Amino acid sequence: MCEANYSEVSEFVFLGLSTFRPMQHFLLTFSTVFYITIVLGNLLVVYTVTFDPRLHSPMYFLLANLSFIDLCLSTLTVPKMISDLYSGQNTISFQGCVIQIFVLHVLGGSEMMLLTAMALDHYVAICKPLHYLTVMSPRMCIWLLVGAWLIGLTHSVTQLAFVVHLHFCVLNKIDSFYCDLPQFIKLACTDTYKLKFMVTANSGFISMGTFFLLIFSYIFILATVWKQSSGGLSKAFSTLSAHITVVILFFGPCIFVYVWPFPTVTVDKFLAILDFMITPILNPVIYTLRNKDMKMAMRRLNSQLLSW
Numbered sequence: 001m002c003e004a005n006y007s008e009v010s011e012f013v014f015l016g017l018s019t020f021r022p023m024q025h026f027l028l029t030f031s032t033v034f035y036i037t038i039v040l041g042n043l044l045v046v047y048t049v050t051f052d053p054r055l056h057s058p059m060y061f062l063l064a065n066l067s068f069i070d071l072c073l074s075t076l077t078v079p080k081m082i083s084d085l086y087s088g089q090n091t092i093s094f095q096g097c098v099i100q101i102f103v104l105h106v107l108g109g110s111e112m113m114l115l116t117a118m119a120l121d122h123y124v125a126i127c128k129p130l131h132y133l134t135v136m137s138p139r140m141c142i143w144l145l146v147g148a149w150l151i152g153l154t155h156s157v158t159q160l161a162f163v164v165h166l167h168f169c170v171l172n173k174i175d176s177f178y179c180d181l182p183q184f185i186k187l188a189c190t191d192t193y194k195l196k197f198m199v200t201a202n203s204g205f206i207s208m209g210t211f212f213l214l215i216f217s218y219i220f221i222l223a224t225v226w227k228q229s230s231g232g233l234s235k236a237f238s239t240l241s242a243h244i245t246v247v248i249l250f251f252g253p254c255i256f257v258y259v260w261p262f263p264t265v266t267v268d269k270f271l272a273i274l275d276f277m278i279t280p281i282l283n284p285v286i287y288t289l290r291n292k293d294m295k296m297a298m299r300r301l302n303s304q305l306l307s308w
């Protein structure tokens with residue numbers, strides 16, 4: 001039955017977050033407000049870092065790049081979700097779905113690597129301050145960036161190479177608001193046991209490995225600070241706790257979606273909101289409201305703009 005035609009399913013239907021009308025109205029408002037904030041906040045970070053020469057340092061370059069990826073990650077899923085909620089027409093073409101999965105994994109993989117690069121930057125700045133300028137050179141920065149994108153790309157290609165040949169016949173309802181591998185594979189009518197294992201191994205390994213590496217590095221950094229002076233610990237902790245929060249909020253859902261062995265899609269799709277709407281807001285909030293240099297840079301750029 002299933003071997004007949006490869007493209008019998010030409011589009012998928014998203015079941016969305018909720019079918020309850022008042023809940024949909026709430027989600028529509030909530031996601032519109034959040035998405036606008038994400039766009040403005042992250043563009044502000046990229047703009048400030050690009051145009052203020054005083055922020056031309058590895059830390060701010062990495063930060064601006066992270067903001068850029070966050071913006072893309074949100075744009076990949078949230079506008080589609082908003083338009084689905086608004087129009088009630090929740091379909092996506094087969095190609096659209098595959099492209100969404102591909103881009104999602106390129107961006108997700110790159111974001112994870114970029115968060116690792118930022119941890120490295122913190123580590124060198126705090127634990128090897130004398131070597132900071134030689135280690136985190138502009139060339140190193142470019143390498144970290146190129147490395148992050150290449151790893152994201154490789155990860156995504158290797159996963160997708162296995163699933164593009166899947167056959168789909170009858171089922172086309174995706175119980176979520178975006179396409180990702182776990183739901184996609186579930187709809188195929190061929191036996192996907194090995195594929196499920198492959199996805200868990202690939203995506204799960206990357207997210208868990210990176211997560212533990214990051215948590216371990218932050219503990220190591222804090223321990224180093226504590227050994228040097230117990231007074232410095234609270235200051236370092238207040239700076240690093242923001243990062244640790246972002247790391248936990250970003251990786252938590254990823255690990256849950258890919259590694260948790262039991263299918264609990266209802267939880268999965270709500271957790272995904274953290275990655276597409278909450279963490280992309282956190283970076284601008286942390287860096288624009290809490291960072292003195294960034295606030296001063298914005299004030300300078302603002303007065304420059306006004307004096308034109």
Ligand SMILES: *[C@@H]1O[C@H](CO)[C@@H](O)[C@H](O)[C@H]1NC(C)=O
Nearest residue numbers: 046061064065068141142145
């Ligand atoms: C990303 O980082 C590079 C330097 O490492 C910088 O030249 C570039 O402007 C950054 N990208 C964004 C969007 O800020």
